[in-house]
Amino acid sequence: xxxxxxxxxxxxxxxxxxxxxxxxxxxxxxxxxxxxxxxxxxxxxxxxxxxxxxxxxxxxxxxxxxxxxxxxxxxxxxxxxxxxxxxxxxxxxxxxxxxxxxxxxxxxxxxxxxxxxxxxxxxxxxxxxxxxxxxxxxxxxxxxxxxxxxxxxxxxxxxxxxxxxxxxxxxxxxxxxxxxxxxxxxxxxxxxxxxxxxxxxxxxxxxxxxxxxxxxxxxxxxxxxxxxxxxxxxxxxxxxxxx
Amino acid sequence: xxxxxxxxxxxxxxxxxxxxxxxxxxxxxxxxxxxxxxxxxxxxxxxxxxxxxxxxxxxxxxxxxxxxxxxxxxxxxxxxxxxxxxxxxxxxxxxxxxxxxxxxxxxxxxxxxxxxxxxxxxxxxxxxxxxxxxxxxxxxxxxxxxxxxxxxxxxxxxxxxxxxxxxxxxxxxxxxxxxxxxxxxxxxxxxxxxxxxxxxxxxxxxxxxxxxxxxxxxxxxxxxxxxxxxxxxxxxxxxxxxxxxxxxxxxxxxxxxxxxxxxxxxxxxxxxxxxxxxxxxxxxxxxxxxxxxxxxxxxxxxxxxxxxxxxxxxxxxxxxxxxxxxxxxxxxxxxxxxxxxxxxxxxxxxxxxxxxxxxxxxxxxxxxxxxxxxxxxxxxxxxxxxxxxxxxxxxxxxxxxxxxxxxxxxxxxxxxxxxxxxxxxxxxxxxxxxxxxxxxxxxxxxxxxxxxxxxxxxxxxxxxxxxxxxxxxxxxxxxxxxxxxxxxxxxxxxxxxxxxxxxxxxxxxxxxxxxxxxxxxxxxxxxxxxxxxxxxxxxxxxxxxxxxxxxxxxxxxxxxxxxxxxxxxxxxxxxxxxxxxxxxxxxxxxxxxxxxxxxxxxxxxxxxxxxxxxxxxxxxxxxxxxxxxxxxxxxxx
Numbered sequence: 001x002x003x004x005x006x007x008x009x010x011x012x013x014x015x016x017x018x019x020x021x022x023x024x025x026x027x028x029x030x031x032x033x034x035x036x037x038x039x040x041x042x043x044x045x046x047x048x049x050x051x052x053x054x055x056x057x058x059x060x061x062x063x064x065x066x067x068x069x070x071x072x073x074x075x076x077x078x079x080x081x082x083x084x085x086x087x088x089x090x091x092x093x094x095x096x097x098x099x100x101x102x103x104x105x106x107x108x109x110x111x112x113x114x115x116x117x118x119x120x121x122x123x124x125x126x127x128x129x130x131x132x133x134x135x136x137x138x139x140x141x142x143x144x145x146x147x148x149x150x151x152x153x154x155x156x157x158x159x160x161x162x163x164x165x166x167x168x169x170x171x172x173x174x175x176x177x178x179x180x181x182x183x184x185x186x187x188x189x190x191x192x193x194x195x196x197x198x199x200x201x202x203x204x205x206x207x208x209x210x211x212x213x214x215x216x217x218x219x220x221x222x223x224x225x226x227x228x229x230x231x232x233x234x235x236x237x238x239x240x241x242x243x
Numbered sequence: 244x245x246x247x248x249x250x251x252x253x254x255x256x257x258x259x260x261x262x263x264x265x266x267x268x269x270x271x272x273x274x275x276x277x278x279x280x281x282x283x284x285x286x287x288x289x290x291x292x293x294x295x296x297x298x299x300x301x302x303x304x305x306x307x308x309x310x311x312x313x314x315x316x317x318x319x320x321x322x323x324x325x326x327x328x329x330x331x332x333x334x335x336x337x338x339x340x341x342x343x344x345x346x347x348x349x350x351x352x353x354x355x356x357x358x359x360x361x362x363x364x365x366x367x368x369x370x371x372x373x374x375x376x377x378x379x380x381x382x383x384x385x386x387x388x389x390x391x392x393x394x395x396x397x398x399x400x401x402x403x404x405x406x407x408x409x410x411x412x413x414x415x416x417x418x419x420x421x422x423x424x425x426x427x428x429x430x431x432x433x434x435x436x437x438x439x440x441x442x443x444x445x446x447x448x449x450x451x452x453x454x455x456x457x458x459x460x461x462x463x464x465x466x467x468x469x470x471x472x473x474x475x476x477x478x479x480x481x482x483x484x485x486x487x488x489x490x491x492x493x494x495x496x497x498x499x500x501x502x503x504x505x506x507x508x509x510x511x512x513x514x515x516x517x518x519x520x521x522x523x524x525x526x527x528x529x530x531x532x533x534x535x536x537x538x539x540x541x542x543x544x545x546x547x548x549x550x551x552x553x554x555x556x557x558x559x560x561x562x563x564x565x566x567x568x569x570x571x572x573x574x575x576x577x578x579x580x581x582x583x584x585x586x587x588x589x590x591x592x593x594x595x596x597x598x599x600x601x602x603x604x605x606x607x608x609x610x611x612x613x614x615x616x617x618x619x620x621x622x623x624x625x626x627x628x629x630x631x632x633x634x635x636x637x638x639x640x641x642x643x644x645x646x647x648x649x650x651x652x653x654x655x656x657x658x659x660x661x662x663x664x665x666x667x668x669x670x671x672x673x674x675x676x677x678x679x680x681x682x683x684x685x686x687x688x689x690x691x692x693x694x695x696x697x698x699x700x701x702x703x704x705x706x707x708x709x710x711x712x713x714x715x716x717x718x719x720x721x722x723x724x725x726x727x728x729x730x731x732x733x734x735x736x737x738x739x740x741x742x743x744x745x746x747x748x749x750x751x752x753x754x755x756x757x758x759x760x761x762x763x764x765x766x767x768x769x770x771x772x773x774x775x776x777x778x779x780x781x782x783x784x785x786x787x788x789x790x791x792x793x794x795x796x797x798x799x800x801x802x803x804x805x806x807x808x809x810x811x812x813x814x815x816x817x818x819x820x821x822x823x824x825x826x827x828x829x830x831x832x833x834x835x836x837x838x839x840x841x842x843x844x845x846x847x848x849x850x851x852x853x854x855x856x857x858x859x860x861x862x863x864x865x866x867x868x869x870x871x872x873x874x875x876x877x878x879x880x
Binding site: 190195199225226232 | 337342486523616617629719722
């Protein structure tokens with residue numbers, strides 16, 4: 001076996017992994033594959049934006065963004081995160097401070113805010129047209145980088161955006177024991193119907209009882225009954241916090 | 244004698260099947276709805292001068308098209324037109340149950356309510372005034388405690404009263420804006436002939452129901468556009484989508500009813516809730532779960548083994564007697580093979596299936612199954628399933644047959660199919676015998692463990708692929724967490740009895756037939772021919788000795804037969820004399836993966852139909868040969 005066929009096998013494996021949703025943010029050394037005459041793996045603005053968005057999310061939640069946490073979130077190795085962070089720091093998007101983790105500069109913050117907004121709007125849009133719920137996040141991750149500001153504004157004006165109003169949280173952001181009033185259910189249509197039939201409609205009083213460990217499902221109670229809801233679904237149920 | 248057709252309808256877990264069992268006793272028949280894998284329970288009883296046929300509709304929350312169960316139920320009510328519906332209502336979750344009651348009333352069939360579990364409701368501090376409820380709804384409401392048989396005979400008396408009066412229930416009115424449009428739409432729909440009541444069709448159109456839309460479109464496509472216009476108007480008024488608006492309206496009615504009929508009193512946390520907290524605890528929950536599941540396994544298999552051995556002993560003696568009487572000629576051999584098939588079923592499968600059904604029933608009825616699903620949901624997502632699939636998967640390590648049947652706890656067809664497919668990839672106890680007896684004994688335990696690890700990887704990868712490839716929307720976990728309940732023994736036993744009976748009818752003919760066929764092959768010396776025919780695959784691709792062909796054929800009957808037949812064919816149990824270590828590994832690997840055994844195939848056919856069962860079987864054969872060949876080449880590099 002010559003070195004090229006090995007590269008070829010490697011390439012096939014990477015493609016396979018990528019289609020299964022792994023290695024999404026791994027930077028791949030394209031030079032190796034140049035002689036094979038196959039499409040390149042891109043490492044472009046998309047990747048940069050994805051990193052900044054992730055860091056921004058941490059900031060929004062008030063958590064420290066460390067290399068390991070970012071690596072976990074993006075499903076990549078810590079080493080590649082460190083490398084990327086160095087590159088982004090050189091470009092002036094962020095800086096790394098010991099004990100405080102990664103901090104976005106003004107430039108970085110702007111991009112982060114923008115891209116997260118696009119992500120949420122696209123995600124909302126996809127849910128509302130009945131895109132399969134478990135793929136919405138992934139699809140939004142892809143689309144957010146190509147949606148123009150103009151399209152973003154149009155989508156936003158067409159679609160209800162209750163979660164940007166004050167005090168409205170996704171169900172997964174509730175702590176055990178907190179109560180609220182359901183504002184909207186934005187899952188795909190058949191799941192939405194089922195939740196509504198069970199009594200989870202706008203205006204329903206709901207309480208989060210507990211959640212299973214390791215990002216498991218959430219148990220809520222409303223209308224005298226207890227219901228367990230998978231986390232993917234709970235993410236798209238928006239509730240106004242009252243207690 | 245007059246005949247009355249009665250349907251039991253209600254949410255899941257409201258004690259419907261307990262009432263059904265009280266009413267029908269052993270005069271019941273459990274089968275499937277034609278063409279669907281939804282259980283259909285029917286029964287008959289005599290009361291006063293009447294013969295009452297009762298059908299237990301599946302437990303559902305609504306009459307939409309979300310699940311097969313809901314479709315089956317509403318089609319039954321519309322087309323079979325039961326004389327009376329008994330709506331079983333759980334008093335402890337009144338509002339949500341009444342939401343379903345409102346929908347049933349819209350089907351415009353004479354109806355009464357069995358207000359069940361009033362004891363549980365009381366414990367939870369909820370007291371329901373059934374007389375008030377009866378007055379507002381204008382249908383009879385009978386309080387019952389089904390687990391103790393209270394109120395059942397009142398229920399029957401009321402059924403007869405309602406049957407003789409033949410009264411249709413009153414119409415509950417929606418909010419003004421919605422009601423107006425429903426009425427206008429109803430007037431138009433009354434002009435076309437449909438099996439469903441016109442007002443119900445009108446509401447369903449506003450709810451954007453696909454099936455009903457199709458029906459109406461065939462009759463008069465203009466109605467669809469009128470309905471669309473109305474739903475746009477409702478959307479504007481309500482600022483929600485029209486289906487959501489209708490659901491909200493129904494809940495508003497249910498809320499109002501509940502407010503009038505239900506009184507709440509203060510109470511302390513019950514023992515039940517404390518047990519619930521412990522069994523879903525972040526650490527103790529898992530400890531308890533593992534402990535319970537292990538003891539469950541131990542129980543099923545020690546019980547199964549014991550009875551299996553006792554029964555085998557009896558039948559071995561019987562075979563000796565049989566041979567003494569009838570000699571060992573060809574015909575006697577053939578007849579014996581027929582008996583042997585049935586015997587194999589009784590001695591090897593039943594001793595495991597019966598305790599399995601019982602224990603699964605206890606887990607399900609007590610409510611513990613939901614706790615397991617809660618704890619394991621996250622883990623199961625990794626192979627494209629959700630928490631409920633954990634149980635059948637785990638049981639697959641014991642026997643694939645009950646595991647396949649256990650996949651019924653998955654709600655949608657898609658989830659059921661993935662769960663069943665993944666389950667057939669789990670090595671059952673018989674396969675474990677082969678792996679340990681060959682690889683574990685002669686090659687090394689680490690290789691045997693490696694085989695299990697490889698199998699887990701295969702489960703993971705194929706499960707994930709099935710998840711991506713299968714059409715339809717994946718559904719996440721939506722599951723009711725009911726308070727723990729003492730399972731009702733009689734219901735449990737009857738349920739187990741009918742399920743076992745059902746299984747025997749399907750699996751036994753296949754087992755008997757295939758045992759007979761193999762005996763015929765053996766007598767006519769066709770086995771050698773088959774051995775030769777299979778040799779390109781077994782010898783050249785898999786690198787096995789040619790007798791492997793015969794072994795694999797016998798393995799279809801029961802997986803451990805590959806090992807038993809090998810010993811019989813070479814005349815020794817020292818397998819190292821005929822097989823190299825590599826051959827042992829490959830043979831075990833292929834046995835583990837190649838085909839579900841005949842009983843599992845029967846279970847597959849029962850659950851997912853001929854076509855899909857065959858598809859899985861063929862896929863698994865091809866996949867096993869593929870993997871086996873690769874393993875052979877890798878190991879002999």
